[in-house]
Amino acid sequence: MTFEEKLAKLSQIVERLEKGNDLPLEDSLKLFEEGVGLVRACRETLENAEQRVTNVLETDNF
Template identity: 50%
Template structure:
């Protein structure tokens, strides 16, 4: 598995899904399983960061006071 920080969200997610599948099969030696697990954690964090970045860029289309479409920055709802 590549340790580069390049690639799209979809590529990272696909690689992560492949790792999960291999680990679920349970036929790998312990060392290889640990390597894949570490790579999976790295990919999971990368995907989470990409999702957070995308969320910050989201704009919602809303109506202004006159009923015309307007762009408004996405605001996160506070977590409880």
């Protein structure tokens, strides 16, 4: 999943949990764990991201 997809998924989970009083507890917990996992993954991605720069010409004569 890309960072963008993770964020979108996270927002879906929060929404589902907000509305989901009908949701069985087990399912809520699963969603919760998934959500917390996504938060952690996104945060790590952001904090550990190192900017990559590629020169498509492999030359910098300009």
